[in-house]
């Protein structure tokens with residue numbers, strides 16, 4: 238969290254906390270955490286009005302929500318923060334002060350990077366447009382000239398969340414997804430020019446080789462299915478330069494292996510080498526940018542200190558989850574696209590997969606998606622699988638991990654209660670638990686993640702596409 242330089246001498250120092258993971262309600266919930274009033278001369282900084290482009294009426298962020306109370310010294314400085322969730326496709330809110338300030342200075346940040354400087358008027362004129370799917374921080378300094386000697390100043394700090402990239406918002410209703418026939422040699426996600434390249438490559442190499450990839454071009458943070466036709470006595474081995482060694486499992490007259498591409502992988506050309514008893518093939522794989530951005534989240538320091546900043550909480554999580562990540566069942570329980578683990582219409586996320594989140598200034602990669610739904614909302618199995626773990630962890634609260642076969646796993650954090658046990662076999666729709674806010678969380682939401690062993694992938698890949 239960044240405060241204007243002058244905050245150290247200010248009359249009022251106010252910290253407000255937005256419910257980071259769940260802050261998508263129309264009236265952003267804010268909690269006054271700390272307040273100190275030092276002096277006593279009358280000055281009430283005005284409320285800042287934010288007009289959201291997809292809403293007809295301006296949304297007033299009242300003085301109380303900004304945490305401004307009491308009175309200030311003659312050179313007044315306040316620091317107030319508030320998170321405003323923005324619908325997809327929104328422009329930045331138009332910010333209005335009433336009475337208007339004599340002078341304003343606005344600076345927009347993404348993390349520590351300053352993106353733009355100007356005034357409220359210039360912002361309103363559209364001189365800066367936010368990049369899609371980003372979270373930015375606006376620092377507004379406003380000055381009112383009271384007299385020749387007296388200047389009143391108020392500082393506002395506004396975190397604007399522009400929600401998730403469009404592709405993640407467009408998740409179809411699970412029921413409407415037609416299961417695709419099992420066909421791994423043609424990627425459903427490839428743009429046409431990549432498909433042409435693949436066709437050309439296949440023309441150059443007419444000799445039939447038994448290995449196919451579900452796609453020869455993949456975004457970082459997604460997985461590729463490697464298929465070997467036939468079941469030889471000795472299984473082929475796979476080598477990659479992606480920091481992961483896929484393993485084949487028998488499946489429908491052939492062998493199947495999953496290759497997850499870490500969300501931190503640099504875009505570029507990589508190789509997959511498959512070796513069998515009397516042959517081998519080297520397949521190129523193009524990794525493209527995952528489009529991951531930076532989000533800024535403020536949370537209660539006490540919650541952070543007892544979870545993400547706690548070495549014992551992290552050690553417990555590692556001790557429990559590391560052995561789970563190394564396991565792979567040799568049966569593929571899952572089939573068809575994954576469905577939503579919570580009922581939501583439309584599907585929304587309050588935090589996206591793969592984004593770097595600056596939480597109270599500490600960077601953390603988000604390895605799942607957050608669905609902002611009410612406490613108590615039933616959580617159900619998005620596909621068939623075996624419960625590897627169901628229990629309480631200091632870091633992630635009530636936690637469940639399900640093995641779906643061949644090393645593919647789903648993860649559920651922060652639940653209020655659990656309704657499955659370690660060892661249970663679950664079918665799609667069977668109860669897992671209820672949404673809560675336990676562990677590293679500041680508001681009710683479901684953290685949902687998919688991984689292939691220890692590498693997390695974007696859950697929306699397997700919700701939008703049938704790779705089974």
Ligand SMILES: [Zn+2]
Pocket residue numbers: 258588603605606607683684685
């Ligand atoms: Zn999360």
